[in-house]
Amino acid sequence: xxxxxxxxxxxxxxxxxxxxxxxxxxxxxxxxxxxxxxxxxxxxxxxxxxxxxxxxxxxxxxxxxxxxxxxxxxxxxxxxxxxxxxxxxxxxxxxxxxxxxxxxxxxxxxxxxxxxxxxxxxxxxxxxxxxxxxxxxxxxxxxxxxxxxxxxxxxxxxxxxxxxxxxxxxxxxxxxxxxxxxxxxxxxxxxxxxxxxxxxxxxxxxxxxxxxxxxxxxxxxxxxxxxxxxxxxxxxxxxxxxxxxxxxxxxxxxxxxxxxxxxxxxxxxxxxxxxxxxxxxxxxxxxxxxxxxxxxxxxxxxxxxxxxxxxxxxxxxxxxxxxxxxxxxxxxxxxxxxxxxxxxxxxxxxxxxxxxxxxxxxxxxxxxxxxxxxxxxxxxxxxxxxxxxxxxxxxxxxxxxxxxxxxxxxxxx
Numbered sequence: 001x002x003x004x005x006x007x008x009x010x011x012x013x014x015x016x017x018x019x020x021x022x023x024x025x026x027x028x029x030x031x032x033x034x035x036x037x038x039x040x041x042x043x044x045x046x047x048x049x050x051x052x053x054x055x056x057x058x059x060x061x062x063x064x065x066x067x068x069x070x071x072x073x074x075x076x077x078x079x080x081x082x083x084x085x086x087x088x089x090x091x092x093x094x095x096x097x098x099x100x101x102x103x104x105x106x107x108x109x110x111x112x113x114x115x116x117x118x119x120x121x122x123x124x125x126x127x128x129x130x131x132x133x134x135x136x137x138x139x140x141x142x143x144x145x146x147x148x149x150x151x152x153x154x155x156x157x158x159x160x161x162x163x164x165x166x167x168x169x170x171x172x173x174x175x176x177x178x179x180x181x182x183x184x185x186x187x188x189x190x191x192x193x194x195x196x197x198x199x200x201x202x203x204x205x206x207x208x209x210x211x212x213x214x215x216x217x218x219x220x221x222x223x224x225x226x227x228x229x230x231x232x233x234x235x236x237x238x239x240x241x242x243x244x245x246x247x248x249x250x251x252x253x254x255x256x257x258x259x260x261x262x263x264x265x266x267x268x269x270x271x272x273x274x275x276x277x278x279x280x281x282x283x284x285x286x287x288x289x290x291x292x293x294x295x296x297x298x299x300x301x302x303x304x305x306x307x308x309x310x311x312x313x314x315x316x317x318x319x320x321x322x323x324x325x326x327x328x329x330x331x332x333x334x335x336x337x338x339x340x341x342x343x344x345x346x347x348x349x350x351x352x353x354x355x356x357x358x359x360x361x362x363x364x365x366x367x368x369x370x371x372x373x374x375x376x377x378x379x380x381x382x383x384x385x386x387x388x389x390x391x392x393x394x395x396x397x398x399x400x401x402x403x404x405x406x407x408x409x410x411x412x413x
Contacts, residue, residue: 039389046392053328060327060334065175067337068121068130072177074345077123081301082172084165084184085120086135087309088113089319097150097326100137106319116333117164119172121179122304125348128341129308130172132333133164134326151325162191173201181298186210189283199262204286206269206298211281215268218259224281227256228270236272239293241300249300250274255284255292263287269295308340315369316340343368 038046052058088104090113098114107113118129140147141158148154159167165188172179182205188194189207198205209215211225231254240248252272260266262285269282269292284295312318316339321332343365356362 039385042385044388053323053331054325058331060331063334063338064131067128067334067341068172068175068177070338070345071121071128071130071341075121075123075125075128075348077125078180079297080121080123080179081181081183081298081304082169082179083120083122083127083301083305084117084169084182084188085302085305085309086115086117086161086187087313087319088115089321095150096324097152097329098134098136098140100139102137115161117161117168118305118308119165119168120305120308122301125352126344127304127308128344129312129337131168132330132337133168134329135159135161135164151327160191162188162194166194166197169198169203170201173203180204181206181301183207183298183302185302189213195283195285196262199264199285202287204284204290204298206282206284206295208302209281209283211279213281213283215283216259217256224268224270225279227268228254228279228281231256231270237292238274239296241271241296242303244303249303253292253296255295260285265289267295269299271299311343311365312336312340315343315365340365343372346372 038049043049088102088106088111090104090107090111091099092112093099094112096114098116099112100114101110101112102115103110104113104115115135117133117135119131120127121130136147136152136156136158138158140150140152141156144154147156165184169182180203182198182203184207186208189209190213195205195207209224211223211228213224214221215224215227217227235254236252237254238250239253240250242249252274254270254272256268256270258266258268265284265286265288267284269284271280271282272278282295282299284290309318313320316336318333318336318340321329323329323332346368347363347365350363350368
């Protein structure tokens with residue numbers, strides 16, 4: 001079905017980072033926890049998978065860099081946008097690295113969770129994450145013993161999410177890659193350091209800002225929503241922010257030139273919902289004049305990161321790690337990234353070389369995952385193997401229950 005090049009390129013690129021015994025990395029669509037992956041892979045116990053995540057010698061940052069090269073090579077687009085965003089994983093307890101009570105969009109409320117920032121390479125051919133950084137809150141960085149127990153380095157310092165985004169964008173550019181635009185939500189648009197860093201690198205951006213953000217004009221500084229209220233009716237244009245599941249995402253758009261002293265063209269982009277009238281505001285910068293349609297295209301790329309997170313979690317198990325220490329977290333998410341990137345590349349390759357009949361929708365990552373499991377993966381289905389794993393799970397659960405009861409009894413004495 002799919003061309004051999006997609007498989008061979010990924011195998012050679014990622015496989016060389018680890019020994020032969022550790023090449024059973026996360027398969028797209030396979031069960032996602034270490035013990036269930038081990039059961040699927042035909043192993044007698046989960047020790048090998050735990051070893052891969054914790055003690056085995058391999059270069060997780062090297063694999064991360066390989067993922068970036070693989071994605072850019074196969075999804076290359078001169079008009080690609082780098083989308084930065086964070087996603088959270090709800091956790092229990094206090095020992096999982098980076099965890100604290102904080103707002104997470106995953107749950108839509110304040111929860112005990114950890115958060116990580118990802119840049120997603122989004123082009124016409126597809127989109128996939130090309131880097132990852134875990135956000136370590138101040139509650140951790142001011143406690144060296146806690147950091148040490150979680151496997152963090154002695155030099156771990158607090159960095160905001162925009163700081164992490166800037167580090168990864170610079171790493172992407174320093175690797176020799178080019179991208180013309182960066183986009184992100186208000187967390188990133190409201191950070192002057194990130195905007196300045198992008199301007200200094202000659203990178204355009206369309207970054208969301210709060211309605212209360214003050215922007216400079218020739219008549220002084222005004223709130224973004226105050227400027228939006230002054231836009232005349234004739235200045236609004238109906239444009240699509242891209243294709244959605246149910247059709248084009250049409251909004252009304254307007255743009256206002258700003259009086260920013262820094263080089264380049266600075267503008268405020270305003271989006272209005274055609275049904276509710278709800279407004280969204282974006283700070284924009286470009287080294288050369290950019291059309292309204294271009295700014296709208298970049299702003300619309302923001303949805304790609306949500307699609308990426310959904311696929312990486314649903315198909316590659318990005319959020320299914322059950323690890324506490326930082327090295328194991330980095331290895332888990334790094335192995336989830338190439339699994340999703342492989343699906344994105346196969347999807348792009350199929351769309352480019354096998355035109356879809358009119359009575360079918362194009363192949364999606366979900367459908368490719370189903371076909372990959374059915375046609376390529378050969379899970380072990382021997383009854384003795386399944387029964388042995390049932391015994392292992394029950395024995396593991398018994399030990400856990402005994403440990404919990406002992407801890408409870410000790411706390412009550």
